[in-house]
Amino acid sequence: MGAALDAxxxxxxxxxxxxxxxIGAVAAQTGVSERTLRYYEEIGLLSPRDHSPGGMRRYCxxxxxxxxxxxxxxxxxxFNLEEIRRVTAAESRLSxxxxxxxxxSDSGRQREVLDEALRALDELRDAAQAKIAALQGFLADLDxxxxxxxxxLEGLQDLxxxxxxx
Amino acid sequence: MGAALDAxxxxxxxxxxxxxxxIGAVAAQTGVSERTLRYYEEIGLLSPRDHSPGGMRRYCxxxxxxxxxxxxxxxxxxFNLEEIRRVTAAESRLSxxxxxxxxxSDSGRQREVLDEALRALDELRDAAQAKIAALQGFLADLDxxxxxxxxxLEGLQDLxxxxxxx
DNA sequence: CAATAGTCTGACGTTGACGTAAACCAGAGA
DNA sequence: TCTCTGGTTTACGTCAACGTCAGACTATTG
Numbered sequence: 213m214g215a216a217l218d219a220x221x222x223x224x225x226x227x228x229x230x231x232x233x234x235i236g237a238v239a240a241q242t243g244v245s246e247r248t249l250r251y252y253e254e255i256g257l258l259s260p261r262d263h264s265p266g267g268m269r270r271y272c273x274x275x276x277x278x279x280x281x282x283x284x285x286x287x288x289x290x291f292n293l294e295e296i297r298r299v300t301a302a303e304s305r306l307s308x309x310x311x312x313x314x315x316x317s318d319s320g321r322q323r324e325v326l327d328e329a330l331r332a333l334d335e336l337r338d339a340a341q342a343k344i345a346a347l348q349g350f351l352a353d354l355d356x357x358x359x360x361x362x363x364x365l366e367g368l369q370d371l372x373x374x375x376x377x378x
Numbered sequence: 379m380g381a382a383l384d385a386x387x388x389x390x391x392x393x394x395x396x397x398x399x400x401i402g403a404v405a406a407q408t409g410v411s412e413r414t415l416r417y418y419e420e421i422g423l424l425s426p427r428d429h430s431p432g433g434m435r436r437y438c439x440x441x442x443x444x445x446x447x448x449x450x451x452x453x454x455x456x457f458n459l460e461e462i463r464r465v466t467a468a469e470s471r472l473s474x475x476x477x478x479x480x481x482x483s484d485s486g487r488q489r490e491v492l493d494e495a496l497r498a499l500d501e502l503r504d505a506a507q508a509k510i511a512a513l514q515g516f517l518a519d520l521d522x523x524x525x526x527x528x529x530x531l532e533g534l535q536d537l538x539x540x541x542x543x544x
Numbered sequence: 545c546a547a548t549a550g551t552c553t554g555a556c557g558t559t560g561a562c563g564t565a566a567a568c569c570a571g572a573g574a
Numbered sequence: 575t576c577t578c579t580g581g582t583t584t585a586c587g588t589c590a591a592c593g594t595c596a597g598a599c600t601a602t603t604g
Contacts, residue, residue, distance in 0.1 A: 234601095236550065246551085251592060266600045268551055288509070288516055290456050292590070306527045326531060333524055340517045343454070344510060350454055351506045358499055361472045365492060402580065412581085417562060432570045434581055458560070 232261065232270035242279045249279070257297050258282065289339065302332035398427065398436035408445045415445070423463050424448065455505065468498035 239246045249269075252258040258279065261272040278300060285296045306329050405412045418424040419435075424445065427438040444466060451462045472495050 234550070235552095245592080247593060248591080250552090255591095264551095264600080266551090267553095268600065284516065287456070288513055290453070294590095309527070309530065323531075330524075330528065330531065333520070333527075337517065337520050337524065340513060340520060344513050344517065347454055347506060347510050347513065350450065351503065351510065354499070354503050354506060358496075358503060361475070361496065361499075364475065365489075365496065400580070401582095411562080413563060414561080416582090421561095430570080430581095432581090433583095434570070460560095 230272055232272055233276070235260075235269050235271070238271045238276055238279065241276060242283070244279060244283065252279075252282070252293075255293060255297070257293055257300070289336075289343065298332065299336055302329040305329040306333070396438055398438055399442070401426075401435050401437070404437045404442055404445065407442060408449070410445060410449065418445075418448070418459075421459060421463070423459055423466070455502075455509065464498065465502055468495040471495040472499070 233241075235246050235249055238249060249258070253260070253269075258275065260269040260275055262270050264270055281300065281303075282293075282296055285291045285299060286293075291299070305325060309326055399407075401412050401415055404415060415424070415435075415437075419426070424441065426435040426441055428436050430436055447466065447469075448459075448462055451457045451465060452459075457465070471491060475492055
C-alpha cells in the first residue's frame with residue numbers, strides 16, 4: 213500500500229486522502245513567491261500541514277486559503293504580518309472549536325480563550341467598518357472635487373469653442 | 379517695513395499676508411516627524427511654499443493640507459509615496475487651472491494636460507470604489523463567519539449549563 | 545540508475561520609509 | 575552681543591518584507 217501521507221486521526225475534520233501540494237504549486241496558485249512562503253513559516257505565520265520524510269513542505273487546501281487570507285488582510289486592511297498573525301491565530305482557534313473542546317480538562321479556561329478570540333475578530337470587524345466609512349467619506353469628497361473641476365473645465369471648453377467660431 | 383515673506387504676484391490665489399509655518403509647527407499639527415517632511419521634499423513629494431533668506435522651510439496652509447492628504451492616501455488607499463506623488467501632482471494641476479490657463483500660449487496642449495489629470499483622478503476614484511466594494515465583501519464574509527462561531531459557542535454554553543445543574 | 549526538475553537551508557542583498565546623531569546656522573529676546 | 579530655541583545639511587542606521595544567490599538534497603521519470 214502507499215505511504216500514509218495524511219497523519220491525522222479519524223476525526224473527520226479533513227478529508228482522508230487530502231491532496232497535498234509542493235511549495236511551487238502553492239506559489240503558482242496564490243501568486244506569492246516561494247521565498248515568501250518560507251518567510252511566512254519562518255516568522256510563525258503559516259506552517260505547511262506537514263513535511264515529507266525528506267523534509268519538503270506539503271501544503272493542504274486550508275494552507276492555501278490561509279495564504280490568500282493573508283494577502284487579503286495585507287491589501288485590504290493594510291495590516292503588517294504581525295497583526296495578521298494575531299488575527300489568523302484567533303480565526304484558527306475558533307475554527308478548531310469542535311469535539312476536542314469537550315475533551316478539555318478545563319472547559320472554563322477554554323471558553324476564556326475562545327471568548328478572547330471572538331473579541332479579536334470583533335475588533336477586526338470594527339476596523340473594517342471604520343475603514344469602509346473613512347473610504348466612503350474620502351470617495352464623496354473626491355467625487356465632489358472631481359465634479360467641480362469637470363464643470364470648470366467645461367466652462368473653459370465652451371469659452372474656447374466660442375472663440376473658435378469668430 | 380517688514381520683509382516681504384509672500385513673494386507671490388497679485389493673482390488672488392493666496393491671501394496676501396498668508397501665515398507661514400516652521401517645520402516644527404507643521405510636524406506638530408500634522409503628526410508627522412520633521413524628518414518625514416524633509417524626506418517628502420527630498421523625493422519631490424512636497425516642497426514648502428518657500429524658504430526664508432536663511433534657508434529655513436516655510437510651509438503654508440496648502441502645504442499642511444497636502445501633508446494630511448498624503449497620510450490619507452497612505453492609510454486609506456495603501457499607496458506608496460511614488461503613487462501618491464502622481465495623484466497629488468494631478469490634483470495640483472487641476473487646482474492651478476485658473477486665469478493662468480487662459481494666458482497659455484498653447485491652450486490645446488494645456489487642455490491635454492488637464493484631461494490627463496482628470497483621467498488620473500478618475501482612476502483614483504475607481505480604485506477607491508473598488509476598494510470599498512472589496513472591503514464590503516470582506517466584511518460580509520466576516521460577519522457571517524462570526525455569527526456562525528458565536529452560535530456554536532452559545533450551543534456549548536447551554537450544554538455546559540445543563541451539565542452544571544445536575 | 546542516471547538525468548532532470550523541484551526543493552532545502554543558509555546567508556547576504558535590496559527597497560521603501562523613515563529614525564537618529566553630529567556639527568553647524570538663523571532668528572527672537574534679554 | 576550673547577544666548578537659547580529651533581532649523582539645516584550630511585550621513586549612517588533600522589526595520590519589515592521580501593529577493594537572490596549558492597550548494598546540497600529529494601523526488602520523479604524514462
